[in-house]
Amino acid sequence: MPRHFTDASDMMTDPDSVFRSGSVRVDGRRLKEIRHALGWTQQVAANKSGYTDRLIRKLERGGPVATDTLKDILDTYRESQPQGSQPRLPQSDQLVVRYSNPQVEGLTRSWFKRAFNKRDLSVIDDLMHERVLLYAEGSTLRGRAPIRQRISAIHMAFNPLELTVENVLVDGNSAVAYWSVRKKHVAEFLGIPATHRWVSLKGSSLAVFRDRQIVEARDHWDVQHLVEQLTG
Numbered sequence: 601m602p603r604h605f606t607d608a609s610d611m612m613t614d615p616d617s618v619f620r621s622g623s624v625r626v627d628g629r630r631l632k633e634i635r636h637a638l639g640w641t642q643q644v645a646a647n648k649s650g651y652t653d654r655l656i657r658k659l660e661r662g663g664p665v666a667t668d669t670l671k672d673i674l675d676t677y678r679e680s681q682p683q684g685s686q687p688r689l690p691q692s693d694q695l696v697v698r699y700s701n702p703q704v705e706g707l708t709r710s711w712f713k714r715a716f717n718k719r720d721l722s723v724i725d726d727l728m729h730e731r732v733l734l735y736a737e738g739s740t741l742r743g744r745a746p747i748r749q750r751i752s753a754i755h756m757a758f759n760p761l762e763l764t765v766e767n768v769l770v771d772g773n774s775a776v777a778y779w780s781v782r783k784k785h786v787a788e789f790l791g792i793p794a795t796h797r798w799v800s801l802k803g804s805s806l807a808v809f810r811d812r813q814i815v816e817a818r819d820h821w822d823v824q825h826l827v828e829q830l831t832g
Contacts, residue, residue, distance in 0.1 A: 608609055623665055624667055625663045627696075628663070629660075635677070645676070646724050656673075659673060670696070704809055705770050705775060708775040709777075711814070712763055714727075715751055716763040721751065724744050724747055728747065728813060728814045729814060730743060731743060733816050735749075735817070737823060740818050757785060757788065759783075764780050766778045773810065775806070777805050779804070781803075787829050790826070794832060795830050799830065804821075805820070806818040
């Protein structure tokens, strides 16, 4: 399955920027303890995991790093842990350091509920800044009007549409929502005439908020997977 995000090694480390590339802060102290328990230097950890020693140092400083990168490193440590060793190593999500912001999570969930499940386009004016930037499907949309057009096209092409927000990770004024959707293809989309097929997709979306409005957003989902379900 393709990775949606990549590690941004030059990313600023203030809380509001942690999710700009789908990255998270991590418990670097705990990661360092695990490496020491294996008797490894940072260079050995880098060699065995296939990453650089610079990346290992970054992890042990707390990141931010891509979630897939954290999982890869922990898998390497886990595979090298002597059989029967205690305690068992934590899962990657247990090492993510989260900065709670209930308001941002609530706004994020409200966006998906109103924009897709309720088909309420007024949410664009309510929750999106007039100069919002949306990066999606290889394009950059600027302002509310093209975003309204995009969502309207989705509404027209798929009905019913049932979107579930499975998880929201919040850091400062930024959030990443992991979602799944099941929808019926009833009109042309991506140049494909209506097939009346039900399709299912998973994806993730980044939202950066300022004054209760989204100023930047990024959608990540597998377009090819949708095309295959509609044409296969």
